[in-house]
Amino acid sequence: MKAEPTPFKPEEPQPLLREIPQGEPYPVEALGPLREAVKAVQGLTQAPVAIPAASALAVASLAVQGFANVGTLGGDRPVSLYVLTIARSGERKSSCDAPLMAALHEYEREQSKAQDDEIAAWKNAHALWKGERDRILAEAKRGKGEKKTAAQADLDALGKEPASPPSPDRIVSEPTFEGLTRLFTIGQPSLGIFSDEGGQFLGGHAMNSDNRQKTLAALNDLWQGNPIRRTRSGDGHITLYGRRLATHLMVQPAVARAFMADTMATDTGFLPRFLICEPLSTIGTRFQANARRDADALANFGDRLRTILETPLPMDDETRELKPRVLQLSHEARTLLVGFADVTEAAQAKGGNLEKVTGYASKAAEQAARVAGVLTLWRDLHAPAVTVQDMGDGIALAQFYLSEAVRLADAAQVSQDIERAEALRRWLLERWPHSEITVREVVQSGPNALRESPIAAKAIDILEKHGWLTRLPEGTIVRGAARKAAWRIVSVNGGGNVV
Secondary structure, three states: OOOOOOOOHHHOOOOOOHHHHHHHOOOOHHHHHHHHHHHHHHHHOOOOOOOHHHHHHHHHHHHHHEEEEEEOOOOOOEEOOOOEEEEOOOHHHHHHHHHHHHHHHHHHHHHHHHHHHHHHHHHHHHHHHHHHHHHHHHHHHOOHHHHHHHHHHHHHHOOOOOOOOOOOOOEEEOOOOOHHHHHHOOOOOOEEEEEOOOHHOOOOHHOOEEEEEEEHHHHHHHHHHOEEEEOOOOEEEEEOOOOEEEEEEEEEEHHHOOOHHHHHHHHHOOOOHEEEOOOOOOOOOOOOOOOOOOOOHHHHHHHHHHHHHOOOOOOOOOOOOOOEEEEEOOHHHHHHHHHHHHHHHOOOOOOOOOOOHHHOOOOHHHHHHHHHHHHHHHHHHHHHHHHHHHHHHHHHHHHHHHHHHHHHHHHHHHHHHHHHHHHHHHHHHHHOOOEEEHHHHHHHHOOHHOOHHHHHHHHHHHHHHOOOEEEEEOOOEOEEEEEEEOOOEEEEOOOOOEO
16 A cells, blocks of 8 residues: 655744853862851852852952052952852842841941941030031121121131031942932942842832933942042032942842843943842752851851951041942962953953954953952951952953853843844734735834844844744735835644744
């Protein structure tokens, strides 16, 4: 008997989303004096080690950033670190952060309570000062000539308005630029933006369409160690020198993808200032029998953090401007950093593996020096120079975060293109009344994000490659006209068959 031919079954369209390649293992040994505390938190939570590592680096940066700048190949720079940790809900981000931040929170509470008496004394002194000033002004208003001259002399003798005790707070979670400026004015000159729900900051008032550019520019300036400048109607102009800011934002993957695909965040150099990481999830493997506890390592970390916080910052008593010293690089450390910088620079050339992430790559050597400075100062606030060991660790960490930037920046860009293609796919299947489509029709009638020909063409190309569109022969008649380029829409019925 003659065999029946196998019926033709067209291949189904392929899903648009793809898995992001797995990242490199975190170089835990390069954490130097932070290593044991990070291992302790990881053992306790069984979260990806990169999460407590990021927290430890950020906390250490906040603690030491007011004491010294570090020598880099481009000049002296702050040791402030901006860190972005990407992890989905359930990865124990808060559980990793809490034990490393505990000593800081306790210190803030104690300082706030101790300040109660200072605030009461200030209120009394301010009331007396204001009462005397009002009396002098009232007499001057009633008098003439010599009395007004005498009143001016009395005002000069009265002196400046008593300054309120500075706020003891060291961290904020969702500040606006104005709020951050005010806190720098009335509070500590060394602050941190720390949030285990960083999406609230990235999606909040400070980052809306009206404030985004201003906020990004201000945070860029603070990373560089530049003064804060603000001019507002009614408030006048204010310039604050010698302020430092460390940042650690923990965000969900969807939030991170959208932000990393934001051209303003990338083109302004804001994102490339961050040490970014999205570790492989450990959910489903965190069994209690495997938990490890190391109370001594966490206690040592807390004690060291407390000691640094209790050390007076080098600053001007009146303006509270920081006066950090310069932590130089040893000769061997500088030689090592030069080699790393040259290798990274070469990889940014056309065809190099860092060609598409020059924003991140061009800052990698400075990031290495900053991290090395943090490790050095955490170990010893009075260290004379960065050693070759600490520089090697700083380079290892900078290399890891640069590899993450390469991996995630590519994924973010792909995700933006895929997101547009997915929006077009849904629109074609749910709203478009015809079985064929052209680029012109997408631009004229499609989703708002696709109202430009190059963007629409890119989305169509993605759908074609994934089997959701089939290109028609050139000259095919579509809606009464011969088309140079048109596509037939492929859909799948409820049984999974291509129709």
